[in-house]
Amino acid sequence: MTSSAHVLSLPAPAKNQTYVTISALDAGWLTLPEHLFITNAALEKRTTVPSLAFLIQHHSPSNNLPTSSTNLVFDLGLKRDFTKYRTAQQHHASQRQPTITSPDAAASLLAGGVDPKKDIDTVILSHVHWDHVGTPSDFPNSRFVVGSGTLHLLANGAGPLYPAELFNYDELPFDRTYELPPSSSSEVEKAAKQQTDHKWEALADFPAVVDFFGDGSVYIVDSPGHLIGHVNLLARISPTKWVYLGGDCCHDVRILTGECDVAMYDDGHGGLRSVHLDTDAAKGTISRIGGLLKRGQVVQEDGGEVDVEVVVAHDKGWSESNKERFLPGHL
Structure with a gap:
């Protein structure tokens, strides 16, 4: 690593x-x-790819049990x-055949000993495209936690390329859905005046992140x-290992590596x-995530080098080579 290398600090x-x-x-x-x-x-060339979901278990001390x-x-x-998809969604899905719908997220949880009806505290959606919303019921x-603007998107769509017919306006349980506040600089001051559970802050090259549990995990x-509302997750799984869940930041990891x-x-x-609503913004996001892949250029504030594993939702290669890391296994 040269002195001029751009180093990301976590x-x-x-x-x-x-x-x-x-x-x-x-x-x-x-x-x-x-x-x-x-x-x-x-x-x-057509490739059948997964739409990956992830279970994240946050272990914290409890007064009654060693860990909860x-x-x-x-x-x-x-x-x-x-x-259960709307007509326009079904038409779009018909262009993505073949599809496989079993097991779905709920069945995968049950098979791993986790009851989706009783054991899941929070569902965070990266975004509300048809292949990520699953069956909220x-x-x-x-x-449910969604990115800023998602509820308006569900009801109204986002222009001619993303009409309202491509979304279910009542997809989510409104009484149990929390929408994150706006993160753009023009909206932050307005959002700060509202009562919210979370606030955005900068981290490494990312202008806006929310420390979800408040403990840096x-x-x-x-x-x-x-x-609109697309979010990713960055999670700490050991003293020297992080995982970045990239959703649909891109649909092929070769875009992250610069090969495509x-x-x-x-x-x-x-x-x-492109497949992105705002291609320029998407490329900015891709560039920031790509920086996590450069070994030797991601460190922690104490100076120690760390590894960040990036997993995007439709990575067939990752899915096929990491079967032991599916529930009940783990990353």
Whole structure:
């Protein structure tokens, strides 16, 4: 590492640092035409990929037990029952066949000894595209957490490329759903005047993260570009190991490594588009996450080098080579 290298600094562990345990969950598979997602792909190339979900177990001291666990699920993958999608969603899903919907997130949890009806405290959705929302009714006692603007998006869509018909306005239980406050500089002051559970702060190269448990174990990362309200998670699993769950920051890890770029294609309205709502913002997010992959350029504030494993939702290679890290196994 040269003196001119850009070094990312993550917080050092506290004296009594809490760590989390992360287990991958099978949550359905869908098929992607590669030319819509990465540059230089053959028009006929289609790949069936997972839509990964994750169980995050946060272990903290309790007055009554040696440890107590707060269980968080990140993303829910596909619905097992496609009739629960709206007509426009079903039409879109028909272009992503073949799909696999069993096991879904709830079934994967049950198979690993975790009851989604009783044991999951919080569900955080990276965003509300059809292949990430799963079946929220499987979690009748969980709080749902979504990124800023998500509830408006569900009701109103986001312009001609993302009309309201592509979303279920009542997808989430409104009485149990918490929407994070705005993170953009123009909105932070306004949000600060409102009563919120969390506040955004900068961390490493990320302008806006939320310390979800308040103990430096799990950070929600504002990850703009793919869709309104898109968020990622950065979690601490040991003194020298972090995991970054990237959702749909990109759909192929070769974009993160710089081997490919985000594909652009005809938007049907006389212009070009990508799979991201805001391609420039998405590329900024991709660049920041890509920095985590550069060994020797991520350290903790105490000077120790750390490893950050980045996992994106549709990484087929990761899924197939890490079967032992699915529940009941862990990362």
